[in-house]
Amino acid sequence: MANATTSGRLNRFKAMEFVVGILLFGTICLAVLFAPLLFPDGGTKIDLAARLTAPFQSFAHVLGTDPLGRDVLARVVTGGKVSLVVGFASVVGSIFVGVAMGLVAGYYRGAWDALLMRFVDVQLALPFILLAITFFAILGGSLINTIVLLIVSQCVQYARLVRGSVLSLREREFILSARAIGVADRNIILRHLLPNLLGPVIVLATLNFANNILLESSLTFLGLGVDPTIPSWGGMLADARTYLQTAWWVSVFPGLAILLTVLGLNLLGDWLRDSLDPTGRTSR
Amino acid sequence: MIGFLTKRILQAIFTVLVVTLVVAFAIRLTGDPALISAQGGGTVTEADLQRIRVALGVDRPFYVQYFGFLKGLLTLDFGRSFVGGTPVSQLIGTALPATLTLAFASLFVSIVLSIPLGVKAATTRGKWPDQAIRIFSLIGLSFPNFWLATMLVLLFAIALQWLPPSGYDGFSSYIMPAVTMGLILTATNVRLVRTTMLDTLRSQYVMVARAKGLSETKVLYKHALRNCAIVLLTFLGVQFGGLLGGIVVVERVFNWPGMGTLAFDAVAARDYPVLQSVITVLSALIIGVNLLIDLAYGLIDPRIRTQ
Numbered sequence: 001m002a003n004a005t006t007s008g009r010l011n012r013f014k015a016m017e018f019v020v021g022i023l024l025f026g027t028i029c030l031a032v033l034f035a036p037l038l039f040p041d042g043g044t045k046i047d048l049a050a051r052l053t054a055p056f057q058s059f060a061h062v063l064g065t066d067p068l069g070r071d072v073l074a075r076v077v078t079g080g081k082v083s084l085v086v087g088f089a090s091v092v093g094s095i096f097v098g099v100a101m102g103l104v105a106g107y108y109r110g111a112w113d114a115l116l117m118r119f120v121d122v123q124l125a126l127p128f129i130l131l132a133i134t135f136f137a138i139l140g141g142s143l144i145n146t147i148v149l150l151i152v153s154q155c156v157q158y159a160r161l162v163r164g165s166v167l168s169l170r171e172r173e174f175i176l177s178a179r180a181i182g183v184a185d186r187n188i189i190l191r192h193l194l195p196n197l198l199g200p201v202i203v204l205a206t207l208n209f210a211n212n213i214l215l216e217s218s219l220t221f222l223g224l225g226v227d228p229t230i231p232s233w234g235g236m237l238a239d240a241r242t243y244l245q246t247a248w249w250v251s252v253f254p255g256l257a258i259l260l261t262v263l264g265l266n267l268l269g270d271w272l273r274d275s276l277d278p279t280g281r282t283s284r
Numbered sequence: 285m286i287g288f289l290t291k292r293i294l295q296a297i298f299t300v301l302v303v304t305l306v307v308a309f310a311i312r313l314t315g316d317p318a319l320i321s322a323q324g325g326g327t328v329t330e331a332d333l334q335r336i337r338v339a340l341g342v343d344r345p346f347y348v349q350y351f352g353f354l355k356g357l358l359t360l361d362f363g364r365s366f367v368g369g370t371p372v373s374q375l376i377g378t379a380l381p382a383t384l385t386l387a388f389a390s391l392f393v394s395i396v397l398s399i400p401l402g403v404k405a406a407t408t409r410g411k412w413p414d415q416a417i418r419i420f421s422l423i424g425l426s427f428p429n430f431w432l433a434t435m436l437v438l439l440f441a442i443a444l445q446w447l448p449p450s451g452y453d454g455f456s457s458y459i460m461p462a463v464t465m466g467l468i469l470t471a472t473n474v475r476l477v478r479t480t481m482l483d484t485l486r487s488q489y490v491m492v493a494r495a496k497g498l499s500e501t502k503v504l505y506k507h508a509l510r511n512c513a514i515v516l517l518t519f520l521g522v523q524f525g526g527l528l529g530g531i532v533v534v535e536r537v538f539n540w541p542g543m544g545t546l547a548f549d550a551v552a553a554r555d556y557p558v559l560q561s562v563i564t565v566l567s568a569l570i571i572g573v574n575l576l577i578d579l580a581y582g583l584i585d586p587r588i589r590t591q
Binding site for chain 1: 295298299300302303306307310311313409410411415418422423425426427428429430431434435437438442522525526528529530532533536537544547548551554559562563566567570571574
């Protein structure tokens, strides 16, 4: 019943989402990848004579300098590595752990399933940030620990998604017939179930990548996550708080970098969800 | 109905127990509080440390401490802070209202914004208002909450000097923290209202309402929106945990004397009883709110109970 102009407009909008998303995320990834070439000193060079240069004033410091005279642009580009590495590694880890948990719980049901669902309940009742406070109080903050914490807290989402899909898939004819002709459980799971779960998992992974960057930066901002001496977006924003009155740019640009990276990923995730969802429920 | 009630309540109690057990166990792993409280006190012998442990009650076996904590929970006696010996219930008594009032203010902001915007998006599906709202929502989802807070401070407290930059002092101090969390919630809620509204608008009772010749405003806000309420209500429960978590972070930006500030100070001082109680109280609240919403859901929509 949807008329042609409405769906035409929606399609154009979706195409725009993809283009803008890939441009934003792609540019930032490239910049971070080539940061060592673009800024060989990694934004660590201290130049007190040029301290607190305002942005767009000098060609040498396009985005200005911080209270120690370090170039803000160099630090923003170099600092992106932490967020991208943590985001990517935690998503890959969560996929492995979460998909395995969801497959076992959904396919075998029983005790595994009950255990998983109670784990989900507990996890829903414990806000991420409180879990993080306790976790870092025990293990201390580091890049690896931040990744581990994100995997522990986020894998449940994949487990729930996969469990739900498996519950409906396992009653479908092609699975039932594979079982009837005696295909081993392992092969049913790997060859028949897994390929059917790929789409939703990829969508979740993209959106989760975006969210993990947000979580990592807030942990580092709070002084929990990554080592504060490594340049990172969250860490720069924490340092910048003291200079909010005098140097707004030190607070603005690292945050803008987070916003644009996450926005790029969210746009891509949104586009993927619409493209992989044949019913078009979400895009109507 | 009774079966549904008992099952949900038992589940909730079980979850609270697991959360408290995990937290109590994890916190014991963070280090010896005696060492922390003995710091800066010159040379300490093992005997001194042992005396401090006895005084703090951490020399007892784990299960004794845990059951002591559970027993205390029933009477709202959370023990005393290791730092200064103030009763924890008193600390929570002042911090919890600060956090909860902020949570309600944020929800209020989000409801006021997301319902009209979501309805507008649904009724103009595919046209420019719908797409503008979708872009707004995507940008909102991408904002780090603490950075949005910082930008509001920069604009309204430093540049324009309309609002106090931080603190917890009357109505004006609520505006920026509540708008921060409210905007971030709105980004999610606006899409939810839109999707639910689109479903409802195609239903028969909306068609009947239109056929009766009711005005469009009446159809939308009186008939359609009421039926969306139930979906929105459940979602509020799911969001509540995230909202409290977000507030804990934003409290740091605004020096808000709430549960987040209390938790961070407790971590720095290895103040077990305070940290444990903060986490327990917040988790119990989240579980409680979700339980209440489930029960309300069952009351409003009888189809749920039988499932």
